[in-house]
Amino acid sequence: xxxxxxxxxxxxxxxxxxxxxxxxxxxxxxxxxxxxxxxxxxxxxxxxxxxxxxxxxxxxxxxxxxxxxxxxxxxxxxxxxxxxxxxxxxxxxxxxxxxxxxxxxxxxxxxxxxxxxxxxxxxxxxxxxxxxxxxxxxxxxxxxxxxxxxxxxxxx
Amino acid sequence: xxxxxxxxxxxxxxxxxxxxxxxxxxxxxxxxxxxxxxxxxxxxxxxxxxxxxxxxxxxxxxxxxxxxxxxxxxxxxxxxxxxxxxxxxxxxxxxxxxxxxxxxxxxxxxxxxxxxxxxxxxxxxxxxxxxxxxxxxxxxxxxxxxxxxxxxxxxx
Amino acid sequence: xxxxxxxxxxxxxxxxxxxxxxxxxxxxxxxxxxxxxxxxxxxxxxxxxxxxxxxxxxxxxxxxxxxxxxxxxxxxxxxxxxxxxxxxxxxxxxxxxxxxxxxxxxxxxxxxxxxxxxxxxxxxxxxxxxxxxxxxxxxxxxxxxxxxxxxxxxxx
Numbered sequence: 001x002x003x004x005x006x007x008x009x010x011x012x013x014x015x016x017x018x019x020x021x022x023x024x025x026x027x028x029x030x031x032x033x034x035x036x037x038x039x040x041x042x043x044x045x046x047x048x049x050x051x052x053x054x055x056x057x058x059x060x061x062x063x064x065x066x067x068x069x070x071x072x073x074x075x076x077x078x079x080x081x082x083x084x085x086x087x088x089x090x091x092x093x094x095x096x097x098x099x100x101x102x103x104x105x106x107x108x109x110x111x112x113x114x115x116x117x118x119x120x121x122x123x124x125x126x127x128x129x130x131x132x133x134x135x136x137x138x139x140x141x142x143x144x145x146x147x148x149x150x151x152x153x154x155x156x
Numbered sequence: 157x158x159x160x161x162x163x164x165x166x167x168x169x170x171x172x173x174x175x176x177x178x179x180x181x182x183x184x185x186x187x188x189x190x191x192x193x194x195x196x197x198x199x200x201x202x203x204x205x206x207x208x209x210x211x212x213x214x215x216x217x218x219x220x221x222x223x224x225x226x227x228x229x230x231x232x233x234x235x236x237x238x239x240x241x242x243x244x245x246x247x248x249x250x251x252x253x254x255x256x257x258x259x260x261x262x263x264x265x266x267x268x269x270x271x272x273x274x275x276x277x278x279x280x281x282x283x284x285x286x287x288x289x290x291x292x293x294x295x296x297x298x299x300x301x302x303x304x305x306x307x308x309x310x311x312x
Numbered sequence: 313x314x315x316x317x318x319x320x321x322x323x324x325x326x327x328x329x330x331x332x333x334x335x336x337x338x339x340x341x342x343x344x345x346x347x348x349x350x351x352x353x354x355x356x357x358x359x360x361x362x363x364x365x366x367x368x369x370x371x372x373x374x375x376x377x378x379x380x381x382x383x384x385x386x387x388x389x390x391x392x393x394x395x396x397x398x399x400x401x402x403x404x405x406x407x408x409x410x411x412x413x414x415x416x417x418x419x420x421x422x423x424x425x426x427x428x429x430x431x432x433x434x435x436x437x438x439x440x441x442x443x444x445x446x447x448x449x450x451x452x453x454x455x456x457x458x459x460x461x462x463x464x465x466x467x468x
Contacts, residue, residue, distance in 0.1 A: 001215070001219075002159055002160045002219070002221055002309070002375070003159065003196075003218075003219035003314055003315065004219075004314045005215070005217070005219075006217070018436075019428070019429065019432040020425075020429050020432075022411060022412065022429060023411075023429055023432055023433055023436070026355075026356075026409070026433050029355070030436075036357050036407045036437075037357055038354040038355060038356065038357050038359075038465075039354060040196060040353075040377070041197070042194040042195060042219060043181075043182075043185070043194060043195045044182075045192050045193055045194050045216065045217045047194075047215075047217025047218070048216050050217065059359075060357065060359060060360050060406070060407040061317070061318070061360060062315075062317060063158070063313075063314070063315035063317075063318075063377055064314070065194065065196070065314055065315075067194075094216070095192045095216040097182070099178060100178065101176075113176075117176050117178060117179055120174070120175040120176075121175075121179055121182050121183075124174075124179070124182075124186075125186070125192075153194075153314070154313075154314065155313060155314050157374055157466075157467060158316045158318060158375070158376070158377055158465070158466065159315065159374075159377075161371070161373070161374060161375075162373070196352060197353070198350040198352050198375060199337075199338075199341070199350060199351045200338075200350065201349055201373045203372060203373025203374070204372050206373065219314070221350065221352070221375055250372070251372040251373045253338070255335075255338075256334065257332075257334070272331070273332050273334060273335055276332075276335055277331075277339075280335070280338075280339060281342070281348075
């Protein structure tokens with residue numbers, strides 16, 4: 001393999017206003033507890049036997065594999081949300097499926113949709129689900145806003 | 157170096173309908189034989205002496221470097237396609253160039269274009285081509301469709 | 313950790329015309345001196361004590377973590393630019409913040425904006441700045457043009 005296999009995961013979310021869309025995104029990462037790292041985006045599987053942990057402090061500037069949803073908007077008053085869900089398989093030797101969703105809408109709407117996407121994706125695989133874990137964030141835009149949700153993979 | 161250098165590659169493609177655009181993308185990956193992994197997107201070079209192999213079963217949840225084209229659409233009846241091409245250099249000590257292309261159109265159109273892009277990119281380098289390898293997928297959208305094509309780098 | 317921690321960085325930029333938008337992007341990378349590698353995009357932190365070096369020749373096809381801005385356009389006569397800035401902290405044990413910006417506009421405009429984004433992001437952290445390092449590229453589009461600027465992380 002090219003990269004080390006992740007063994008643990010944790011879920012995070014946050015939202016923020018900022019000087020620009022990218023500043024808002026950066027501050028949403030800080031709010032989520034994964035700021036000051038280098039997120040490397042990937043699509044979107046929970047490795048077998050990957051254990052859930054509470055959020056840990058990642059080393060500054062570390063390269064961190066993450067599946068995430070993000071939404072930025074510069075439309076004042078707009079309600080935006082991002083959410084991720086992971087379908088955890090009943091069989092721990094099988095992988096789980098991570099889904100991401102974002103858009104204009106409430107967290108309730110966006111998170112319900114992403115959970116259904118995870119359920120549908122596991123059903124397509126005929127893979128029994130033990131539980132669906134999800135998290136998200138909602139933001140009402142003032143000038144430049146961002147909502148972020150992610151599932152961080154890590155190796156301890 | 158930060159990451160291990162790839163030594164082998166294989167080409168994949170697939171298409172699917174799904175519950176949402178992201179579900180369709182996920183199912184196109186499964187159809188391609190690279191589902192249930194974590195694709196890490198990169199731009200887009202075949203390392204020198206990188207050997208072509210038949211598609212292998214990647215470990216569940218592995219982080220996999222890949223150059224890919226993808227196209228999703230929710231317009232019923234629309235024909236979409238994705239294709240990738242790699243210009244293999246005559247001199248095995250030089251790198252090859254991977255190009256990606258996607259859009260509304262037939263596979264024939266999209267794949268012809270991506271092959272020409274690889275030819276042009278190698279010509280710009282004054283690098284003689286031994287062959288152009290390409291692959292793609294076409295999909296006629298019902299509700300939410302996806303077409304995917306990729307070149308996966310790996311280390312054996 | 314999953315990936316090796318970077319220890320050095322260098323800044324690059326370039327612009328080009330090409331056969332297609334992606335060919336223009338590819339040629340802008342060559343012009344920048346990071347062509348013929350596999351860029352892995354990340355968001356966007358300079359690790360503590362990461363040392364600036366002059367641009368080095370990266371191995372062909374290497375997987376290279378980079379924070380970058382890119383802009384392509386196929387509107388003849390349009391002026392486009394991309395720029396990146398990094399806020400270097402006064403305290404070397406703290407991380408720096410990399411910002412990316414691109415758009416229709418001159419390099420002067422785009423680079424001024426990205427520098428301000430880095431300043432604002434460091435201010436949000438209450439983190440004193442030693443200096444702001446930035447680089448960018450501007451391009452006047454003929455048919456298909458690209459402007460690229462990036463901060464490459466590496467381990468020596």
